[in-house]
Amino acid sequence: KPALALANIAGAMMIQCTVPSGLAIAFTPWRFSPALISSAIVTMLAVGYLLVISRYCQLTPRLLAAGVVFYVFFAISLVPILR
Numbered sequence: 001k002p003a004l005a006l007a008n009i010a011g012a013m014m015i016q017c018t019v020p021s022g023l024a025i026a027f028t029p030w031r032f033s034p035a036l037i038s039s040a041i042v043t044m045l046a047v048g049y050l051l052v053i054s055r056y057c058q059l060t061p062r063l064l065a066a067g068v069v070f071y072v073f074f075a076i077s078l079v080p081i082l083r
Contacts, residue, residue, distance in 0.1 A: 033081075
């Protein structure tokens, strides 16, 4: 019974997470701006970095902390956009 209860809770959490998010995405006007495109590019680069280090290296705190470079790059890329 505990496994069934945990599965029920996990399923409910999944539905409560995806349905409102899907509705928000569906009914939000899509306005692409340079800041939005910059954040998407930096996010994809960060995801690629995490995939590479998780596949080919052992995850260490130092390698994970190196991901801060993406935050710094994003902040620097916003300076000319928001002026």
